[in-house]
Amino acid sequence: MNLRRAGTDTIWIAWMAIGYIVVLLPIVVVVFASFSDSNTFRFPPTGYSLKWYQAAFASSEYRNALGVSLLVGLLATAVSLTAGTLAAYALSRSEFRGKSSIETLLLAPLALPHIVWAIGLLQIYAWLGIGGTLLGLVLAHAALTLPFAVRIMLSTFIQLDRTLQEAASTLGASPPRVIWHIVLPLIWPGVLTSALLTFLTSFNEVTVSVLIAGSRYLTYPVRLYSELRSQGIDPTTVAISAMLLALIVVFALIGERFLNWSRRV
C-alpha cells in the first residue's frame, strides 16, 4: 500500500521534473551563454566573461530598441488598463441584454492568431493613415492586451462587495470619496496585476509589431528577430535577454508574494 503510493509519487515527481526541464532549459541555456567569452553564441560556453554585458550597455541600437519597447509598453498599458477597467466596471455593475456576448467579444483577441488580426489592422491603419506611427503601434498593443485587462479587472470588481460602497456612502462619503477611500484601495492589486501582465505582453509581442511598426519604431523583440534572421545570434542580445529574464522573474516573485498572481489570472 505504502509502497504503491511511493511508486505513484515517484512517477508524479518525475513527470513534474520533465515539465520543468522543458520549460526552463532554454532559459538556462540563454543565461549560461550570456556569460560566454567567445564571439559567437555557444552552449555550453568554453569560458566565462562579462564582455557581452559590457557590449550590451554600450550598444545604442539595443538601447534605442529597449527604449521603444518601454515607451510602447507603458503607453499601451495605460490605454488598455483605463479602457479595460472602465469596461470591466460597467460589465460587473450592470445587467443588460447581450452582456454575455460583449464579454465573449472582449475576450476574443485572446483566441485569434495575431498574424491574421495584424493583417486586417494594417489595412485599417492604411485608411486611417497611422501605419508605422507610434500611435498605431500603441493602439495595436493596447487592443491586443485589452482582454487581459478586462478579464483581471472583471474578476477584481466581481470580488469587490458592493455593499462596501453603499456603507461608505451612508457614512457620509460622496461618490468621488467612495472611489478614493474604498474602491481604489481594494482594487489596486488587480490594477497592478493587469498592468504588469499587459506591459509584459506588449513587451514580448513580435508578430503585430513587425507588421504595424515602420522602421522608426523597432521594438526590442522585433530588433532581436531581424538580427537573428540576417546575422545569426548576436551574443549582445543574449546578455540583454538574460537581464530582462532576471527582471521578469523578480517581478513574478513579487507579484506572487504580494498579489497572489497564480490565483488571479
Add this chain to the structure above:
Amino acid sequence: MTPAYLSITGMAKAYRGTPALRLVDLSVNEGEFLALLGPSGCGKSTLLRLVAGLLQPDAGSITLAGQSIERLPPHQRDIGLVFQNYALFPHMSVAKNVRFGLSMRNMPRAEADQRVGEALALVKLEHLAARMPSELSGGQQQRVALARAIAIRPRLLLLDEPLSNLDAVLRNSVRTELRELHARTGLTVVMVTHDQAEAMTMADRIAVMSDGLILQHDTPQVIYEQPASDFVAKFVGTPPAAMLRVDRKHDGGFGLGTSPWTPSPELARVLEPIQRVGVALGLRPDHLALTAPDAPHAMPGTIRTIEYLGAERLVHVEVGGQLLVLRLSGDAAVGKGEVGVAITRVPPIFDIETGLRLASTG
C-alpha cells in the same frame, strides 16, 4: 398633533415593472424602535434602502425631523445603516472603520478620537480597536458595524436583519444588547426582520408587511391580540394562529365542516350579527381549552401529536379538518384519542374572502 419624526408617504417602487412597494405610508416617532416585519420579498428591505437613499423611489416622500430627504443623496442624509453582512471595510482596522464617517465629516482629530472611543465602548470592543475585520468573529464584526453607524450620531439608525448571520446562542444576547443600546442612546431605530419573535421582543411598534404593502402598524400586543388580517395572525405568534372555518347554515345555526355546532353564548353573540356565509376564527392556544368530547359547546376533535416543552405541552388537535394547537402545563396527563375543544375567549374573526378582520370582533 406634531408630525412624526420619520414620515413616509405614498412610497412606491418597482423593479423592471415588478412592484416591490405598492403604496406605503409609515410614521415613526422620535426615539422609537420600529420593526419592519415580513416574509422575504415583501418589500421591507426595499423600504429600508429607500429611507437610506440607496434606492430612488418611483413615487412618494420621506421627511426626517421635519426635513424632506427623498431627493438627498445617501451621504447627505445622516442615517446610519448596519448591513446584514456588516460591510466592514476590509483594508481598515476596527478603529479606522469606526472613524470613517467622522473623517468624511472632517472632524478634528481629538474630537474624532474621543467619538471612536465612545462608540467602541458602547459595544464593548475598545480592546480590539487595532484589529483588522478579518481577525474578528461574526458577532464582533457586527458590533463594529454598529459602532461605525452610531459614531456619526445618526438622525436615524437602520438595521438590516441584524441577527440573521449570528448563531442561535449569540442571537439571544445580541437581541438584549440591541435593546439596551437603543435605551442608552435614545436613537430612533428601524429594523428589518423576517423573524416575528425578534420583532415582538425588540420593537416598540411593528409594521407587518406583505407583498409591498403594510398590513398593520401597531404595538406587538395589538398585533398579537387584534391582528388586522389572517395573514398577520398566521405570521405572528409562537405557535401562529390557526384558521378555523365556521359556516352559517340556512337555518341560522353554525357548522364546522359538515357537522352542526353550537358556539358558547358569548361567541354566538359576536357571530350572530355577521352576515356572511362563512368566517374564519383565528385560534391561538390562549383561546382554547381541552374538555370532554360531549361537553356543551365543545368542538369534537382528535389529538394528533403532543410536543413536550418542559414547562408546558403543545397539543395538536384536529378539528373539522384543521389542526388547532392547545397549551397544557407540562405535568398535565393527556393521552391520544377523541377530545373536545372549547373556545374560552372570543378570538379574532376574519372574512373568508378578504382575510380582513371583521371590525366588530376581537
